[in-house]
Amino acid sequence: MADKKRGSQALIKSMINQDIKYVFGIPGAKVDQLFEDLQYSDQPNAPQLIVTRHEQNAAFIAQGIGRLTGKPGVVATTSGPGVSNLVTGLMTATAEGDPVIGLGGQVPRDDLARLTHQSIPSKELMSVAAKSSVEVQDANNLSEAFTNAYNTATSGKAGATFISLPSDVLSDNVERPEMAPLAKSERTQTSPTTLNKVIDMIKNAKLPVILAGMRASSQEVTESLHKLLEKVALPVVETYQGAGVISHELIDDYFGRVGLFRNQIGDTLLKQSDLVIAVGYDPVEYEARNWNVEHNDQIINIDSISPELTVDYQPDVVIEADIAGTLDALTDALPADYKLSTETVHQLTELRQVFDRQNEVKTTAKPGTIHPIDIVNELQKKVDDNTTVTVDVGSHYIWMARHFRIYRPRHLLFSNGMQTLGVSLPWAIAAKLVRPNEKVVSVSGDGGFLFSGQELETAVRLNLNIVQLIWDDGYYDMVKFQEEAKYGKNAGVKLGKVNFVKYAESFGATGLRATNPDELSQALDQAFNANGPVIIDIPVDYSDNIKLKSALLKDILN
Incomplete structure (x- = not known):
């Protein structure tokens, strides 16, 4: 017995x-x-x-x-x-x-x-x-x-x-024995007939665009996507949860991320496209009523699950199968001599020039504060491809999503389905447990940080070297600037002052403060070399937040 x-x-x-x-x-x-x-x-x-x-x-x-x-x-x-x-x-x-x-x-x-x-x-x-x-x-x-x-x-x-x-x-x-380890599911394949139809649609399209969503961000799917793009150069637009599916080597195919407001280069590209190839896309990330206002000529949906259908999203072809396997089959089946037309390549080149200039804008900030672009750029200089960056919800979240580059999937994490405040530090703890030898950065606002800031003690207890950036302005600013855009004034968004340096020290962590880009650069160096978690309090000047809703296309406030 x-x-x-x-x-x-x-x-x-x-x-x-x-x-x-x-x-x-x-x-x-x-x-x-x-x-x-x-x-x-x-x-x-x-x-x-x-x-x-x-x-x-x-x-x-x-x-x-x-x-x-x-x-x-x-x-x-x-x-x-x-x-x-x-x-x-x-x-x-x-x-x-x-x-x-x-x-x-x-x-x-x-x-x-x-x-x-x-x-x-x-x-x-x-x-x-x-x-x-x-x-x-x-x-x-x-x-x-x-x-x-x-x-x-x-x-x-x-x-x-x-x-x-x-x-x-x-x-x-x-009395019963325990269940054995689960067997890995077999890959399912799309039919040759459907695959041939997809090939014809791509060959006949003037501007096919890949929209890479949350289920495109697994390592397996990303590798298959890379193989496809190595054979055929197609423009790719990421959702927030699709961040990082484009590697350094394929950067010429990257045309930014879409989410929240319909005013990004990626939105422009989706609008111009006559064929959107949605790969692992989920409507909770960015509803089709935002990016598909004009109703694209054709849509192919490649996913492991059946799509949610709406009047704004009725794909012409639905492939419900293993995503990586489908992309591999598509890569094998595409003619070796297929390429975009010279006219389309020129159109994409012009759009890329505009996109690449976004991070090079001249910034000014009030004394003792740092402009969001400068925070993003200083952080960008200090990370490598193995760094995991977790991002909470707030105005900083939009600046990071638009301007921060990452080249590996699931290394830049956003909550864009629920936009839940407080996720960043807990996710950073998870990242440091999973990737103990790599840099981990958590980015929060002063409002969202205190939804879960007590877990700093957990990070201290586990001796996790997490670098926590707090963009500090004393408001629930993501709500504030949208209220001001809609009503000309704000309500219910003002917060009290917190000394985050002392807060960090009270938990046994290191607390730093940076009030200009040079100080932030030095603080990041110190933080990455510290033992245990570090908070860097960054007074931020959000005066340019109105530019977050400035429209390349007609804006949709969310």
């Missing part, structure tokens, strides 16, 4: 079988058996338990793990408010296609129908935030529940899954 084990031990063994490296969260009475068994597990390769300062931030870190690795990050919390604090994190992961598994403690089974301490309908609550939400009623089902949660989190459009765990289920004995 097999050795007896508790439900929590079977759950841990299931995590090991699916190669889970970390569990993030906060303990409590309804989930303490799992935390005890994680902390003192004698199982080789048991996940490392990392306690955070807030459940929402634990979910964000797990989301960061999911985005960076393609494998679910795991977050565990206690019942009641422990579970409800996961909602924003799981909702963000689901919207933005990042695999996460949420584990929520629950009252014992015989208390589920009673008004007892911390009893809430967790499964029902999470059904609107996650792809799937289940409650385990028998310890023998734990391994199956976890493995199915893993499979659901990674299949189709990735996202969050949730498992409610009554405390007595975690402590009950288990």
Whole structure:
């Protein structure tokens, strides 16, 4: 007879079988058996338990793990408010296609129908935030529940899954064996007939443009995209989550990113195109009603999932198959002598000249502050292709998305599905765990930083050299400048002053301040060579924010 084990031990063994490296969260009475068994597990390769300062931030870190690795990050919390604090994190992961598994403690089974301490309908609550939400009623089902949660989190459009765990289920004995590691799915291929139709559409188009979205940013898909572009030079526009799919070697094919306001070079190119090839594009990133106002002549949708159809997005060809495999087949099938016309190449060259001048504008800032372009340019000088940069939501987010260059996928992270405040530092913690030998930079505003700034203690405890930039202006500025554009005045956006240098020091981190580009350059050098996390407080002059909405095309305030 097999050795007896508790439900929590079977759950841990299931995590090991699916190669889970970390569990993030906060303990409590309804989930303490799992935390005890994680902390003192004698199982080789048991996940490392990392306690955070807030459940929402634990979910964000797990989301960061999911985005960076393609494998679910795991977050565990206690019942009641422990579970409800996961909602924003799981909702963000689901919207933005990042695999996460949420584990929520629950009252014992015989208390589920009673008004007892911390009893809430967790499964029902999470059904609107996650792809799937289940409650385990028998310890023998734990391994199956976890493995199915893993499979659901990674299949189709990735996202969050949730498992409610009554405390007595975690402590009950288990008799069944654990589920084995999941087998890798086989690549699916598009039909030759469809592939030939796509080839004809590309050959007959005057200006075909690739729109690379969130599901184009996996390493596998990016490599296949590179092979295609090495054979055929086609212009590429990235979404924010597609950032980095274009390498240094293919930079002539890069025409910027699109998102938020319809006034970028990429928007101009999409408008002029008579064939948009959408690769791994998700409408939550940038709705077609923004970039496809004039309704392009033709659209090809290449994705691993079926697209959402609207009056603004009705592709002429839909390929629902393995994206990398489809791009490989397309590369093989395209004629070797295919190339864009001389007229189109000239058109793209003129557009590129305008695009390349964007970062070279002359800037002026008030004394004691730094212009956003200067912050971006100083940071650009200090990073390399292996650096991971996580970006919170705010005015800085728009400047970074438009002007900061990155040449590897999933090395510049944005929340552009939910635009959730507070993600940057938790994502940076995830990045430093996944990529311990590479530089990691977190970029936040002074408003968004304090949504999750308490996790600076987690970074200090783990001795993670994360460089946290805070663009400091004393406002929720992304709201402020849009209110002023719409109403001529602002409301409800003013913040109080915070000494972020002392804030950093109070956590045992290093605190620096930079008030001009030279000071920022020196501070970045010091920060990257420091032991542990560093905050750099940067007073920013956002006077030029109105240029963020200046229209190359008719602007759409979001």
